[in-house]
Amino acid sequence: MKRHWTAIALALSLVFVSACGKAADPAAAGHDGHGQHAGDGKEAAVPDSTKAVWKLSAAKPQAGANTTVSVQIQDAQGKPVEKFDLNHEKMMHLIIVSQDLSVFDHIHPVYKGGGLFEIDTRFPSGGEYKLFADYVPTGGAAVTKSERIAVDGPKAAPVPIAADAKLTKTLEGKEVTLSYDHLMANMEIKLNFHLVDAKTKKPITDLQPYLGAVGHVVILSADGERYLHVHPTDEKAKGPDASFMTTFPAAGTYKIWGQFQQNGQTFIVPFVVNVP
Incomplete structure (x- = not known):
């Protein structure tokens, strides 16, 4: 199966959100579910009545070894949910x-x-991981379900989660600056990613669609409990700016991953911010 581990300039980055609605999963309860996914900030009219049953091919997954992750989606009565809508070109993220x-x-x-959804992947090191599954049952709202797992094997040195002093990152020949109109919990905010060539400083205007849009943004609180998956306000934009509307559900430290594509290559740029 397709695997995609991306190394980013200052830190190694791994994983998760998608359409619109209220998260039924407590682990994703910091965000209004999938309203953030769709980028419209609205709650879904249809409540979620599904559940996810997670299964790994090994009781104790080993770092570096192939692991099959299975997610069985069921309805409230425990029966399989059969039909799903495509959400940004995929049935599940x-x-x-x-x-x-x-x-x-x-x-x-x-x-x-x-x-039933399945994929093979490899966890790069031992330790705890959190998995988020985003999907849209046909006729329902977008849903996020999560699961914590433990992986055996050598652990990587922990990387402190600290707010960036400067919201500009350079990676893979690109300079990316994150800006926002204001930063406060429970208030809609516009996040803007400005991309230029790192050497020439010329604006990048040839971003390619990634999963049907100019980019995707995943946001997670430092404790892993508040999760947002945000889509752009203008999906057909090509740069140098890509804007996203979202609402941070509570004060605290959050990590933001912006995902974009240029010249057929996907790249991920991470930022950490403190939200008052």
């Missing part, structure tokens, strides 16, 4: 994040039918 948020992966399980 799976986000994987390490406990210190240094590892981030965004992958896409294959639908096997009968509500």
Whole structure:
């Protein structure tokens, strides 16, 4: 299956959100579920009545070894949910994040039918990870479900989760600056990513669609409990700016991953902010 581990300038990043609605999963309760996913900040009219049953191919996954992740989606009566809508070109988005948020992966399980999704992946080091599954049952609202797992094996040195003093990062020949109109919990905010060539400082205007949009943004609180997956306000933009509307559900420290594509290559740029 397709795997995508991305190394980012200052930290290694691994994993997870998608359309619109209220998260039924307590682990994702810091965000209004998927209103943030769709980028419209609105709650879904249809409540979530599904549940996710997680299964790993090994009781104790080993770092570096192939692990099959299975997610069985059921209704309130425990019966398989059969039909799902495409959400940004995929039936399910799976986000994987390490406990210190240094590892981030965004992958896409294959639908096997009968509500079952599967994918093979490798966890880069031992420790705790949190998995987020985003999906849209046909006729329902977008949903996020999460699961914490422990991986055996050598652990990487923990990376402190601290707010960036400067919101400009350089990676893979690109200079990316994050800006916002204001920063406060429970208030809608516009996040803007400005991209230029790191050497020439010329604006980048040839971003390619990534999963049907100019970019995607995943946001997670430092404790891993508040999760947002935000889509751009203008999906057809090509740069140098990509804007996203969202609402931070509570004060605290959050990590933001911006995901973009240029010249057929996907790149991820991370930022950490303190939200008053």
